[in-house]
Amino acid sequence: MASADWDDDKREAKVSNSKDAMSHLLRYGRRHTKEFLVVVGLVLIYILTQVLQPWLVKIVIDKDLIVKHPHFRSILEIGILYLGVTIIGLFANFTQNRKLQWIGQRIVRDIRNDLFTHIESLSMRFFDTRETGRLITNVSSDTNNVSQFFTSFLLSLIQDGMSVLLIMGAMLLLNWKIALFSFLVIPVIVLISVGFRTKLRDNYRFTRSQFSRLIGYTAENLGGMRITQIFHQEQKQLDRHTELNKRYTSGNINEYKWSVLFNRTFSILGNLAVAMMMWLGGEAVLHRSIQVGVLYAFITYIQQFFNPINSLTQNWNTLQASMISAERIGGVLLTEPEIKDSPEPIALPVQPDTQTVDLRGEVAFNHVSFGYSPEKLILKDIDFRIAPKSFVGFVGETGAGKSTLMGLLTRFYDIQQGSITVDGMDIRDFRQQDLHKVMAIVQQEVNLFSGTVADNIRLFREDISDEAVIEAAKIAGADEFIRAMPGGYESWIRAKGANLSLGQRQLLAFARALTLSPKILILDEATASLDSATEMILQRGLTRIAAGRTTLVIAHRLSTIRQADVIFVMDQGRIVERGNHEALMAKGGYYADLVNKSAPNADELIEGSV
Numbered sequence: 001m002a003s004a005d006w007d008d009d010k011r012e013a014k015v016s017n018s019k020d021a022m023s024h025l026l027r028y029g030r031r032h033t034k035e036f037l038v039v040v041g042l043v044l045i046y047i048l049t050q051v052l053q054p055w056l057v058k059i060v061i062d063k064d065l066i067v068k069h070p071h072f073r074s075i076l077e078i079g080i081l082y083l084g085v086t087i088i089g090l091f092a093n094f095t096q097n098r099k100l101q102w103i104g105q106r107i108v109r110d111i112r113n114d115l116f117t118h119i120e121s122l123s124m125r126f127f128d129t130r131e132t133g134r135l136i137t138n139v140s141s142d143t144n145n146v147s148q149f150f151t152s153f154l155l156s157l158i159q160d161g162m163s164v165l166l167i168m169g170a171m172l173l174l175n176w177k178i179a180l181f182s183f184l185v186i187p188v189i190v191l192i193s194v195g196f197r198t199k200l201r202d203n204y205r206f207t208r209s210q211f212s213r214l215i216g217y218t219a220e221n222l223g224g225m226r227i228t229q230i231f232h233q234e235q236k237q238l239d240r241h242t243e244l245n246k247r248y249t250s251g252n253i254n255e256y257k258w259s260v261l262f263n264r265t266f267s268i269l270g271n272l273a274v275a276m277m278m279w280l281g282g283e284a285v286l287h288r289s290i291q292v293g294v295l296y297a298f299i300t301y302i303q304q305f306f307n308p309i310n311s312l313t314q315n316w317n318t319l320q321a322s323m324i325s326a327e328r329i330g331g332v333l334l335t336e337p338e339i340k341d342s343p344e345p346i347a348l349p350v351q352p353d354t355q356t357v358d359l360r361g362e363v364a365f366n367h368v369s370f371g372y373s374p375e376k377l378i379l380k381d382i383d384f385r386i387a388p389k390s391f392v393g394f395v396g397e398t399g400a401g402k403s404t405l406m407g408l409l410t411r412f413y414d415i416q417q418g419s420i421t422v423d424g425m426d427i428r429d430f431r432q433q434d435l436h437k438v439m440a441i442v443q444q445e446v447n448l449f450s451g452t453v454a455d456n457i458r459l460f461r462e463d464i465s466d467e468a469v470i471e472a473a474k475i476a477g478a479d480e481f482i483r484a485m486p487g488g489y490e491s492w493i494r495a496k497g498a499n500l501s502l503g504q505r506q507l508l509a510f511a512r513a514l515t516l517s518p519k520i521l522i523l524d525e526a527t528a529s530l531d532s533a534t535e536m537i538l539q540r541g542l543t544r545i546a547a548g549r550t551t552l553v554i555a556h557r558l559s560t561i562r563q564a565d566v567i568f569v570m571d572q573g574r575i576v577e578r579g580n581h582e583a584l585m586a587k588g589g590y591y592a593d594l595v596n597k598s599a600p601n602a603d604e605l606i607e608g609s610v
Contacts, residue, residue, distance in 0.1 A: 039096050039103070046092040051163070108144060111329065119139075143325070146325050153319045163308040206251050342430075360423050378401050384575060395561065437516070564580065
């Protein structure tokens, strides 16, 4: 097994172990304690009927068949009783299984809801270090495995455990000496279980790790199919997929091999026990130490004794799957959000008459330093103030720290040094929910969801009216192309906006941001991927978009921020220049050099966009 395959499991093991996993499982089970008690009662009825059946046959054999004068009436009565016992057992078994499935489905629903809710609360650093495919596996496959703990293994544990105890009691009542001899097999069962446990667990953990990698790789490549085909990488991607699939298949085969070996070992042990009982019991019958019916009952009970043992061993994989999945889910659920609200957050100021947020939109970075790892700072002593309702730009080469700056303002990450304030109030003193109410961000990569155009603009929020959606689309310049679509604002958008052009997706993203009526609007290279015609449409509306709010623009195309009140020029995590376009050009420094390196038609774009 490659060491890399265990990295994620090791990380989760730091916050979750078998004890924690069981605690998580039982926490969800405790919500259905009453239903479980009903199941236990039905299980007890079913087991009693199973244990009673051989005893009834034993009575018939010894008292009514192998006697000089068989009692046919007594045989008929016991036969009817046997039938009644069987019907009761079948009904109890059917009801218990149906009830347990009902419990299991509600448990998996609760786990999925809790897991998804918790994932949504986690900070961006969590998603920076986790594969999407692994999280998909957590929410889908792992929750099903945990459900199987209740619907399969727990039922087996209760039913088979009670069966073993009642069968042992019946054997002791029949003949305690033979029963005690039969029980010598129990230590052997324990030793075999302990011997196989670690191997089965390790194999299952490896298989689950490979499955997560396979799902993650598949999801990633389906999302980037255009790139794969454009660069003719189909064969290389297939080779990598084949390799991952091969490792997953190999892990499955190895897991199945050890599982079969484990189960067959118990089958052989059970058959040996029956053979031994036939030999010893046969001699006892010949010497008239026991009756034939007692021998029959003992043989049946030994078979029944190993049936629950076999059932438990066959459900061992279910237990392993449930425990590993519970550990993986627990690793997520026990992950604390890195960004937490203040214990005593300050409330957003609101206007008494309109109940709208009363913020001016002043933004200040006060000697801020930040690094994704403490030993390597990306931003170094960033210090500036942005006046309310101003339009500012941030420029610099890739890796200068522009997007990181915006990630700190939205508090996707927390700074190591300094402070960031809005209207003089530290953003760490706001609730994150409140902070995000006054900010909106439009990024270069647009995420659209399956749904209508209107749904994607309002993000499925019922509090945003159709009129507000249309107004936002008009300001963003999206209204014209939306109305040209067959269904207008009710036109269906496929996942990720696959049926829209890149420019159309970006215009919808602008409209989406505007529906929030943000006090602070962040454009993170939002026009970098637009064609010239779409950019011209957006540029014409940019003045209206920025009106009445503080607007921060990270610019790839310098034409976007030529009219900015202030332009901050960044290089290697520092602000090296600041000023408006004319002042920076007159200075002839780093900004002027960036302008001179831009496309030959940059001036035409600038003039056309004014």
